[in-house]
Amino acid sequence: MMRTPVLETQRRATLAKALNLALDKRRQSVAEFANWEAMRQRAHDIRAGVLERLDEYLNQFERAATANGIRVVRVATAEEACRYVAAVAKRLGVTKAVKAKSMVTEEIHLNRALEAEGIRAMETDLGEYIAQLCGQPPFHLTAPIVHLSRDEVGRILADKLGVPFTNDPTQLTLIARDVMRREFLTARLGISGANFCIAESGSLVLCTNEGNGRMCTTLPAKEGPRVHIAITGIEKVVPTLKDVAHLLRLLARSGSGMRLTAYTTLINGPRKRADGEESTGPDEVHVLLLDNGRREMLRDPHLREALCCIRCGxxxxxxxxxxxxxxxxxxxxxxxxxxxxxxxxxxxxxxxxxxxxxxxxxxxxxxxxxxxxxxxxxxxxxxxxxxxRGRVPRWQRLAWLAWRVAMSCPTLYNFGSAVARLLLGPAMLNRLGKPWTETRDLPPLAKKTFHELWKEQTPE
Ligand code: SF4
Incomplete structure (x- = not known):
């Protein structure tokens, strides 16, 4: 069993500040609803209902999306998904793509796979872009660089882009925006995930806070991506727009305390030819519905509920x-x-x-x-x-076995705890408690056990 390292103190403080702020904002935002618990239950019922009839909803989505002109492709594995995207890029003859934030593309390691084919996928969510510049994976489901201070972000941009150092958030955003805008206007392939796929209408729902999702998917004709590929998990299908409206009310509130994400985009298909030169959107929209182990999870009654996740963080x-x-x-x-x-x-x-x-x-x-x-x-x-699966070390299994035996025999338990109190002084406890005790002392064992106190304080 592997040991997990703890963060160093300063990093922990930066992280705690950001996460606690998000939690405070969430508390205020949720307090606007007297029936928050009922809303959660309804969200659960929507998502669990989808899992009950997943194939039915996937087929309905595929039919409706295809009628809208979207190419829907079912992909079983990460490799299959990456191969599909690379093949589209090669057909277009492009060596770069712009990408909106998507955990599924992280899951399949799309950037690495495209890079191996000579295609550079540029992240355009600000946090993802900075994480990509310093070669780090996202730190958090919705906030990829939540652990970095603005000084650190300023230094990364100065180092990687050769711009003067600043730690002013507006200036930092403008620097990144300047780089990205050029990329948006010249890229011919846009890649995104999808927060939801609506079965009744065949639409994709994309939630972003910076507008980069729209720049990757729906720029005016002749500018920006001509082909949009959305990659999403099969579990992201939702029956109706009304259901999505309900989930959207919980999604941003839960993650960051915002009532809604700044941009909620519904994509119904490629640009219609009759729309003329001024209309927006790509010529082709592809949706890859990815399995990659999800059906296995669906089959396990104890794990299937995890597929209800809407990735709020x-x-x-x-x-x-x-x-x-x-x-x-x-x-x-x-x-x-x-x-x-x-x-x-x-x-x-x-x-x-x-x-x-x-x-x-x-x-x-x-x-x-x-x-x-x-x-x-x-x-x-x-x-x-x-x-x-035999992933738990032998000593740990033996320790739990001993614990189980002791817990089911009061005499043995009382004897064991008396011996432990005799042998385990503070020094021994701290040695056994490593690594937790590297930065703190464990309190000494109580002089009397709970049983002894109970006997003393309970009247006969
Ligand atoms: S990320 Fe998923 S599991 Fe975690 S709170 Fe949000 S919806 Fe629930």
Whole structure:
């Protein structure tokens, strides 16, 4: 089982400030609704209902989208998805593409695959762009550089782009905007994810805060991308526009406290020829519906609920472990509590098998989740799967076995705790408690056990 390093103090402080601000804003935003709990339940029912009849909704979406002129392609694996995008790029004869923020494209490592084919995919979400400049994966589902201070961002832009250093957020944004605008206008291929796919109308829904999603997908004819490829998971289908409207009310509020993301774009298909020269949009829209392990998750009754996730990032904001170790420690595209459920399901390995154990099972993630996913129970289930697959070290299994035996025999338990209190002085406790005790001392064991106190304080 791998050991997860903690963040250094300054980085933790930067992260805590940003996450706590998001949580405060969420609290204020959610307080606008007296029926927030009922809204969460309805969101859960919408998403769980989709999973019950997934194929039906996928087929409905495919029919409606195809009628709108969208090419819908089902892809089973990451490699298949990457090959498809590279083939389109080659057909267009392009060596670059502009990309809106998309966790699914991170999941399939699209940028790396395109680079191997001589195609440069440029991130255009500001946070993703800066993460790409310094060669880092996103730190958080919705806030890729939440761990960086503005001084650090200023230094990265100065180093990588050769511009004068500034830490003024407006100036930093203008610098990035200047670079990106040139790329938007000259790129012929735009790539995005999709927050939702609407089955009844065959539309894609894209939520962004910077407008870059629209620049990648719907610039005027003769400018910008002529082909748009959206890559999304099969679980992102939603029956109706009304359902999407409900989910949108919870999505941004839960993640950042905003009532809505600044841009909510509905894409219904390519530019219609009859629209004329002034109309906007690409000539072709392709939608790749990706499986990549999702059907396996769907088959497992303990994991299928995790597919309800709408990627708001609130569970990471709330998670005490995420606050302490940060997103990169998970070594997985999907980090935070829900990432610890998804990652072992998509990529089973020694490293991902250890993720569900980086959790105190406090349940704060499930309490905040806008679609009411029972995240900590899914994490417990992942722990069981890891043990079944032999991913838990022998000494740990023996320790839990001893614990189980002791807990089911009061005499043995009382004897064991008396011996432990005799042997475990503060020095021994701190040695056993490493690495947690490297920066703090564990409190000494109580002089009396709970049982002794209970006996003393309970009248006969
Ligand atoms: S599991 Fe819930 S809280 Fe976490 S990202 Fe998904 S929807 Fe948001």
């Amino acid at each position: 609130a569970c990471s904001n709330q998670c005490p472990v995420y606050h302490r170790i940060g997103g990169h420690a998970y070594k997985s595209v999907y980090n935070g509590p829900i990432g610890s459920v998804w990652s072992p399901a998509l990529w089973e390995s020694e490293q991902t098998a250890s993720l569900p154990f980086d959790c105190s099972l406090c349940g704060a993630c499930a309490d905040i989740c806008p679609v009411k996913i029972d995240i900590h129970h899914a994490l417990l289930w992942q722990r069981k799967l890891a043990a079944d």
